[in-house]
Amino acid sequence: MNSTTFKKTILPLSQKIYPVAARMLGNTDDANDAVQEVMLKLWKQRNKLSKHPNIPGFAVLTARNHCLDLLKKRQIKLVPDAIDINTSSNLNSHSEIEWKELNGIIGELILELPEQQGEVLAMRDLDGLEFSEISEATGLKIEHIRVLLSRARKQISTQLKKIYSYE
């Protein structure tokens, strides 16, 4: 794969992997660095890459693995957990306080889901990935992903109805 083809076909995938990195790492600076490093890895593998049947999925897989490695290193170094930029914003207004509460509630609900369900839900609804890309990144079959996603969405929906019907 020459540099022109790489620029045309692989480089735009940075738009796809950025949300994955930002969600997993929790801040935009780390996400920027991670996406750059992932793209550099893909550049080094560009000759093998041209034969891959699912290049976007492979890019997501590389990004996910890279972020998992970074998170492991963070734990070893005892770096504090990433700050959620959406919850640390200005809390002066009433709506921002409500938003923080909502974000916390749903964040907890996602954490209570089985790990695979939570990850598939985030990859689909927050990162906007295709089923084939989630499949490549997680190693799960598409039909299994649909089942996990359906269970997760129904669980979240049921819990949210319960919480907000009392208000």
Add this chain to the structure above:
Amino acid sequence: MNKDEIMKKYLNGETSLQEEKELFENSGKESDPWAEFVSRNKHKAPEGLEDTIWDNIQSKRKQKQRFLYGLSAAAASVVFVLGFIFFPSGNDTEMTLSQKEQMLQEALSMFPEEENNKEILYSDELIEIYVATN
């Protein structure tokens, strides 16, 4: 397809990304907490990210090329120096015409003079019998 049908498909994990996008856009964020959560937690790549990445790749590529050029130049220098050490210049070993003439005379002088004054008695392919005269 009405909203309830799409929602049913969504909960069953059967909607396409486009249908999901429309579903979230048409949901009132205030009335649908999940839609608001998704909308506010979606991350979008900053503008110019691709250009930054491409510049970075090109910069690394040039660094690598410079390193390889440097390495090649160093290797060529080593070969050049080794060539001088193991294969000295040909002018030192080549004889001039006068030296060759001198060597020939030296070689001829090694033969005794009597061989030039011999009388051959018998000669075939294997032996030669002669009488030397002074």
